[in-house]
Amino acid sequence: RMKSIAYVATVVNAYRMALDDYARRRALDMEYILPPILSGELGRASHRPYTTGFALGGVAANIQATASADYVTDAAIGAVVLAYDASKHMAHIEQRNKFLDGDVLSILSPGDLGRSFSVSGIWNEDYEPVKSTPHPRERLMIGCAEPLLPGDILRIIPEKKT
CATH class of the missing domain: 2.40.30.10 (Translation factors)
Structure with a gap:
């Protein structure tokens, strides 16, 4: 699907900052914990509801957010x-x-x-x-x-x- 400039800029900026922070912490042999401001930033991009899908061994009912096809955005x-x-x-x-x-x-x-x-x-x-x-x-x-x-x-x- 086509994404807006705001969506792409928000997601790329958050991921780039997370990857840079991860690399910096790993180089210092520090544990990485995603800063809440970065995960919160992803909520500002227009998106459908998030799920963990198969990542956490999800059951069929939790793999997709099927309750609504509406998009969610904070901005x-x-x-x-x-x-x-x-x-x-x-x-x-x-x-x-x-x-x-x-x-x-x-x-x-x-x-x-x-x-x-x-x-x-x-x-x-x-x-x-x-x-x-x-x-x-x-x-x-x-x-x-x-x-x-x-x-x-x-x-x-x-x-x-x-």
């Missing part, structure tokens, strides 16, 4: 970074899903996890302020104090309902 892609001006703390982005001025976005960047920022202003390409990003693929500027790289993905993480 939506908000934008892709095109450029970042560190002196102005401004990112030039291509919007993918709607977010608002003041929303908190999570940064997906190679070899990096756990950073987020609050959007501090949104401007169209004519430098006119806007409150939200309702038009897919629109190019905009956003205020962002966190350093970004071209190609970074900005994710919308919905608040957990309790």
Whole structure:
């Protein structure tokens, strides 16, 4: 099946970081335990429910998650970074899903996890302020104090309902 850029970037980044950490720990003759932040990161990619399949000697009823074919995700892609001006703390982005001025976005960047920022202003390409990003693929500027790289993905993480 075709996978989105957010799916591929999330999974490859988590696996790359896990493999690098595993190799580093093995070189130091240390036990490897997968950091929870990396397994949690995989939950941010759109996926069907996970099972252990045959890995733990599963019985037929537990090999597949057949209760639902629905996809699960903890995040939506908000934008892709095109450029970042560190002196102005401004990112030039291509919007993918709607977010608002003041929303908190999570940064997906190679070899990096756990950073987020609050959007501090949104401007169209004519430098006119806007409150939200309702038009897919629109190019905009956003205020962002966190350093970004071209190609970074900005994710919308919905608040957990309790």
